Amino acid sequence: MTPSFPVVGMGASAGGLDAFEQFFQHLCADSGMAFVVVQHLDPAHASLLVEILQRSTPMLVLEAVDQLPVVPNRVYVIPPNRDMIIANGVLQLSIPDLPHGQRMPVDTFLCSLAEECGNQAIGIVLSGTGTDGTHGLQKIRDAGGMSLVQEPDTAKFGGMPSRAIQAGSASHVLPVEQMPALLLASRGAAGPVPEMPPRPDRAGNINRILQLLSAASGHDFSLYKKSTIGRRIERRMAQHDIHDIEAYARYLKEQPGELQALFKELLINVTSFFRDAEAFDVLKQEILPQLFADKPEDYVFRAWVAGCATGEEAYSLAILLHEYMDESQRSFKVQLYATDLDDEAINHARAGVYPLNVAQDVTAERLRRFFVKEDGRYRIRKEIREMVVFAVQNVIKDPPFTRLDLLCCRNLMIYLETELQNRLIPAFHYALRPGGVLFLSPSESIGNHPELFEAQNRKWKFYRATHFPPASQAVMTQGRAWSVDYSRHATEDTMKRAKETNFAEMARRTLLQSYAPASVVTDRKGNILYVHGDTGPYLRPAPGQASLSVIDMARDGLQLELRGALQTAASGGATLDRMASIKNKDSLQNVRFSVRPLVDPVAGEDFLLVSFQEVADDAPKKTGRGKGAALPAELQRIGELERQLAYTREGLQATIEEQQASNEELKSSNEELQSTNEELQSTNEELETSKEELHSLNEELITVNNELQSKIEQLADMQNDMKNLLDNISVGTVFLDQHLVIRRFTREAQRVYRLVASDVGRPLGDIKSDLVVDDLLAEAQTVLDSLVPCEREVRTLGDATYLVRIQPYRTLDNVIEGVVLTFTDISRRIEAEEAGRAARDLAEAIVDTAREPLLVLNGKLEVISASRSFYRHFKVVPQETVGRSVYALGNGKWAIPALAELLETVLPRDRSVEGYVVDHDFPGIGHQKMLLNARRLAGEAGQPSMILLAMESID
Known part of the structure; x- marks a missing residue:
């Protein structure tokens, strides 16, 4: 059963012990909250955390056990070498699956706390290193709970708090000692938030807030579920200590920054890698084989992840597609689009960097294949990142992607009203190809549109789009922002286009085709991007492997000049005009070409425009003899020049080939270097893993050291107390082990045995004593054998008397580990007893000497003693008199x-x-008349009074 009270999950690693003590020292015992402490502990070392924390709080501190119910006003501590979650109101323990050094116990518990308690969950991250706790705090914030982080400057180790703050997971950042007051102040706001009451004033204020949000962000939240909006608004109000929603509406109007914060609050970025792992298994094993069946090798697979948040689900789908293509040995081009309304989440997704706790959701094999560990985080590998295109999009009003094979929209529609859901489902059908698959979350469905989809897997909500032409018409007439103008003005615009002819555009195209030279657009490296006109006389496909390089495709005689012009234009940015001669069959054709730089102002990229134009020659040179041939000297000169030109070309060609060979060698060397770099990267990852494990071990050692230091301080205090106790009771004590060897002794024991500090560890029998008769070792051995204590009086050479008690030495586990001898000086008592005995004998002698009968009575009028004359006169005996009442x-x-x-x-x-x-x-004795003389004798302090009664007969 879900707890009805707040549950506080507290996480820390190195330096967390002091932070925990400070927190509980400032917290009262009746807060009405339960506290669960999750500390990084050494798995092989017994923890002292329970004992240490119990000294800091009057609340009961317990070490958690499996299935332990959570109740308020108690503190629960995680045991060593265990993972812990909370479910159905009880703590559940398990043995960790991950190796030591890779565990995230704080995240594990906080994530379960967010799922279990929702807005009743409170997460706290204190001193420590690493990233543990960041993901769990984000889950608690997304669930509507409160997340507190220790101010890094006040923490012994600020790593964990700093990472949580940088990730935006903290709703409050403050010193530890201020946290209890904040928790108690927000106790009322931490309770369950009910559905919005249908009060006109409250509904009006909610609408005012939504209007302010729409004006500030351009996004309409009016069709979001009111319960969700209410919880988010209530949480923002609690953080600013505002209790009236009308006052909060005024605050939003005055503080534009709070509008942006509320907008981010309403964007619920709750996602993880392979969420619902069984659903992704069904997608890989059942759905993808159907989608790729009968598809050609050059098929383009299109997918869209709507509401991708920070990208985990999009990358999960990309990994799944990559694995499927590897396993099926088929290669397809994949166009995977991922969109979300939150631009910050999209930027996070584009970076592809995630904390170490993703290891809880991703298998070790997938981590190795598709992630790179760097700077204490995981980065998506390049081949997966390049499969996904991220963009900011409002799925409600922006046009959808089309011709999709797969559309994933999970846990988005649960936050929308039914009206908005009914508008989205036809739009999703419109975006899918016939036979495409819609993938929803287990809590979502296609609602009132069963005619649009056929269920493929009802448990995990896979639906196949059916061919239903009216669906497209329904989408176009729904009034969506991207289709409203079309549905309203489609007929009118078509008629206008039929009546109006754009003569300017028609003339421009005709003039370009007739008068513009043949041209190509290339990038800075000379790769052809666009062809205009007939370039056949100047360019032709190069032999060998197909290439779009304009230099490779240039005809003979054009390559050299074209290469130089492209290099100059690419580096200098100037327009160049050059001449070249192209050999066409048996003639040389002069060609003028120009290279002009082009700049795309939108994309910000540089391109080159290469234009070709023939140059007219009135007397083209013939390579063969004929009528009107040149003179022999001219022919000789021409032949020589041609031979020189051919030689130069051959040399240039050889140089080019050598350069190409060098380039190939450089490529090969580069590949080898890349392979070496990958090996070094793998080694670096292993070292990083070892570093993380050592780091984790160091944290645990610091924790153990802090616990032991606290225990040492406690033991030192106990030893001081014990020393002062033994010194002040003036009782000599000697502790012996099982072999009667001295373990410890007190100062008073030196009056009986001649002990010095260096005697510890020596047998007591080796130490000379001041006793008249020293047979205590034999009695100590008897006590050790029989476990029966003994007690006796002994005298020293100095005529002092001691009461000796010999008892077994018992440990807390009731194990006998020696004997204890105690010496109590009773010399004064013995002297007092002897003095009292002498005084009593004197008094009795005086009483017995008196002639008159004499009685000594106590305060109860009982006879203490009587004189001999009393016994003689009244003819009685002591047995009938002493101890009886006088009456x-x-x-x-x-x-x-x-x-x-x-x-x-x-x-x-x-x-x-x-x-x-x-x-x-x-x-x-018969009738007598007697005179009585009586005197009351007051006793000393603490002693009872007595009465002396004397009798005298009168004849």
């Missing part, structure tokens, strides 16, 4: 009212009473 003596005969008044009333008031008369029948 219970003589079987209760001493319960005398006068005695009770004396002891309980008079004595507490007067402290002492003398001559108190008591007349009573006492058991054993």
Whole structure:
């Protein structure tokens, strides 16, 4: 079940421990949110992160286990060597598939969090290196959640925060200690955003906002789903702490920059490589073979990816086509168009550079074949990049591509209202060839147009376009921006064209054909791009492999001059006029040609215009003899010049051939260098992989070191506490191991054994003690064997007395690893006991010496002691007297009212009473009249008071 409270996913690597502690130290215990901590951990090292974080927060910190439910006000920590996701409200753990050093645990969890919690998801990226977390934050932003990034200047390692900020994945950038306050402040805005209520004032403000967007961007969002627009507007309002939509509409009008930000917010660029991998498998194994069946080798395959976002889906299709052609050993020309409304996304797609976490979506084989790793990112290889043409296009109002074999439009129509979907489906049918395939996402369909398509795979939404002529008419009459003018004015424009004739254009074409010289347009290298007029007298196809080079196609006698003129014109940009003689059968024809530079102002490229024109010669030179032939001397001179010219041409031709041979050798060398470069590139990739693995290992070592450092500090504090405790309780303690070797001792123990610091590690039996009788080692061995503690008193040579306790040494795992001897100085107690015993003997002697009967009572009026004269006079024994209440003596005969008044009333008031008369029948001695003398003796501090009662008989 999806959690109904915000779930905060927190990711970090190196330096993240301090950041986590700062975060939780500033967070209250009842935030109503759950926190999941994902740290790069050493897979072979037990983590101390739970214990460390528990000291920073009153919330319960738990190490995650598989299927653990997520509840608010708790912190969950990822265990080592595990991948973790959240699904159905529980944490799910798995063993990582990728090798160590290539894992992206933060991205893995944040992506699942975005899918699970939507706008309730909150992602936080803290200190670390690399790119982990960037992709996951973008997913959370696309799902409507909040993404926080630590300010790089405040992080120990700013790599992860900087990459997230550069990718535009962060909605807030701030120091760690300010994050808890922001989360609590936005707690109300993080809740679920309901469907737009049908209140006129709110609907009017939404329309105002859409009108402002349309005016600023030229794009109409009025037919987008109102729930989507509402969530995006609510999120922008929350980021600016605006709670009234009318106030936000005013804010948009005053802040044009916010309009652009909201526009980007509404462009939902959610995509990935091979999203729904099973769908792409069906495309490759079932759909493409049908599309390429019975196609000639020179067939041009046309495809269009509408709403391509940052290009992952377009490149996925290009990779699939490349793989299919390789596996089927067939080669087709591919025209793959990818369009989107977001110009920034298109620029990203054109660059073809993606973070390392794409390895989660692309197989290792495809990564190796179609990607190049550079600067910590993956770049699409050249052969795949050249297959795709990216362009900015509004699929709603701009004309579609036509004669398509495949059209992919996935997860675009789910954000559009039904009316707009019903306009797009006929347009897609219009763009496809009969038999072409429309590829939608699993949550989309062709809606109310089943007559236009035939389902090929209903699960993954492949539809084949059927031949349905009314569909084209429906498209042209829908009122789409690219067809409105045509549908409205088609008949009128046709009639005008029938009535009006463009005589100027007709005359221009006729004059060009009649008077313009034969010409060709070439690029700067001389490759023919366009031919005008009859160039046969000057150019002819060159023998051998077909070539469009104007120099190779030039007739004999024209090549040399034409080559030089082209080189001069290409480098200098000036117009050149040259003369040359072309040999036609048995005569030489003079030709004038010119080379002029051409500049295309749109494309910004330079071209050359080569024009040819025959030169009239009244007396053309004949190569054979005849009437009117030249004189012998002239003929000799002509022959000599011709021989020189032929020799020069042969030499030039040889030079050209040598140059061509050199060029071939250079090409071969270049190919070898390219091969070497590829090998070096492969080596570099391996080194880069090793570098990434070492980098990851270094991050984990830093994390472990931070944890151990924290543990060392904690242990140092505990040792200081223990030292002060042992020093202040004044109890000597000696810790022995299982062999009775000294492990540790306290300062007070040096009064019993003559110990110094260097004695640690020595047997206790080697140390001389100050005990009168030193047999403690035997008793320690007995305790170690029996595990029964013992206790005894010992005396030292200095006449001090110690209470010795010997107990087993138990570890936290209840393992016996030695014994502990404690020495408590009881010398003063012994002296006090002896002094008390002497005083008690003296008091008893004094009491026994008195002639009158005497009783000593405690505060409860119980007899503590009695004199011998009391026993003699009243004829009782100590067993019947000591320890009993004075009223219970003589079987209760001493319960005398006068005695009770004396002891309980008079004595507490007067402290002492003398001559108190008591007349009573006492058991054993009969009726007697006695004088009682009583004194209350106050005890010392903490001691009870006593009563001294003396009796005297009156005859």
